Amino acid sequence: MKVDGKHFRSIWRERDGWSVGAIDQRRLPHEFVIARLTSCEDAAVAIRDMLVRGAPLIGATAAYGMALAMREDSSDAGLKRAYDALVVARPTAINLKWALHEMRTALAPIDPVERAEAAYARADEIVEQDVEINRGIAGNGLELIEAIAAKKPGEVVNVLTHCNAGWLATVDWGTATAPIYLAHERGIKVHVWVDETRPRNQGASLTAWELGHHGVPHTVIPDNTGGHLMQHGMVDLAIVGTDRVAANGDVCNKIGTYLKALAAHDNGVPFYVALPSPTIDFAVHDGIRDIPIEQRSGVEVTDMTGRTADGRLETVRIVPEGSPVANYAFDVTPARLVTGLITERGVLKPDRAALAAAFPERIATAAK
Numbered sequence: 001m002k003v004d005g006k007h008f009r010s011i012w013r014e015r016d017g018w019s020v021g022a023i024d025q026r027r028l029p030h031e032f033v034i035a036r037l038t039s040c041e042d043a044a045v046a047i048r049d050m051l052v053r054g055a056p057l058i059g060a061t062a063a064y065g066m067a068l069a070m071r072e073d074s075s076d077a078g079l080k081r082a083y084d085a086l087v088v089a090r091p092t093a094i095n096l097k098w099a100l101h102e103m104r105t106a107l108a109p110i111d112p113v114e115r116a117e118a119a120y121a122r123a124d125e126i127v128e129q130d131v132e133i134n135r136g137i138a139g140n141g142l143e144l145i146e147a148i149a150a151k152k153p154g155e156v157v158n159v160l161t162h163c164n165a166g167w168l169a170t171v172d173w174g175t176a177t178a179p180i181y182l183a184h185e186r187g188i189k190v191h192v193w194v195d196e197t198r199p200r201n202q203g204a205s206l207t208a209w210e211l212g213h214h215g216v217p218h219t220v221i222p223d224n225t226g227g228h229l230m231q232h233g234m235v236d237l238a239i240v241g242t243d244r245v246a247a248n249g250d251v252c253n254k255i256g257t258y259l260k261a262l263a264a265h266d267n268g269v270p271f272y273v274a275l276p277s278p279t280i281d282f283a284v285h286d287g288i289r290d291i292p293i294e295q296r297s298g299v300e301v302t303d304m305t306g307r308t309a310d311g312r313l314e315t316v317r318i319v320p321e322g323s324p325v326a327n328y329a330f331d332v333t334p335a336r337l338v339t340g341l342i343t344e345r346g347v348l349k350p351d352r353a354a355l356a357a358a359f360p361e362r363i364a365t366a367a368k
């Protein structure tokens, strides 16, 4: 989407035809820095250290990581080494494994001499497919926003979102934000309550940044505010992203999503989850029991980085030395708390029958 009026994607193949450009999301919102990935290792580290993050973007980065690997060593051993290095970069978003499976399926059967070119071609397809899918999510989610706007003519539709499921979490458009961007572009009055999303503040640092650059009205709120807003009729619907949807409709997303879903359920606020079909994991039948929850470094909780009054970036500690810290990066919202799943093929009930009917091809790949 737009950054100071110029269109950007979050990741792209550079003009040299082989290296990969990506926005370093660790530097936002204070600095806009472009990173250049030139090896499979660069791609793995970029995912692990969250230079890039967000389930679909993690998948796209891994796809280009495989292409970079094939430039280095396109042998069968090289293919396995690249897969193994990338698949462990982060455990929760299924898009990583999905993208690597797609790449390995495309590359394993062909002559190693042809693998580098084929890898870039397949990675490009995955990237373009993500953008097209998100455009589909935008259109299907727009209908939900339009229906609310029709009931309150001339008033603002207030959407709450958690973490960043914006264009920065994908190649472009985002998932949760896709309907919001489209509604804004269609002239519908929309406002976004942006959960800051401790501890990495993806909402405060990323969602607010991208909405602001695209001109979408928004308000950053502490994570604990959403329930109060819902009690006072200030949230018309919630739309969040997801890192993995289980076959039973359970939704894994950034830590704190479950608590928002509980508040929404308690206040009769529609709670939608936007996802591209590669985020569906039919191999997982019970999300709460089976989806691996990443635990990240406690430093993400104890420390915060910000800009000082005189413009310097500083990191400070906000937790007493010696206090133990737990940093669970995701939680799972049971399907019973989800109003609907906004996908590229429509808004679905959060259950296996609806998911299987809409995406039968995803069942086959889950079996592998």
Ligand SMILES: CSC[C@H]1O[C@H](OP(=O)(O)O)[C@H](O)[C@@H]1O
Pocket: 053, 054, 055, 056, 162, 163, 164, 165, 166, 169, 170, 174, 175, 176, 202, 240, 241, 242, 243, 253, 254, 255, 329
């Ligand atoms: C469209 S996927 C966005 C999803 O990914 C985020 O996690 P992270 O920033 O740790 O990669 C968060 O769960 C978002 O909802």
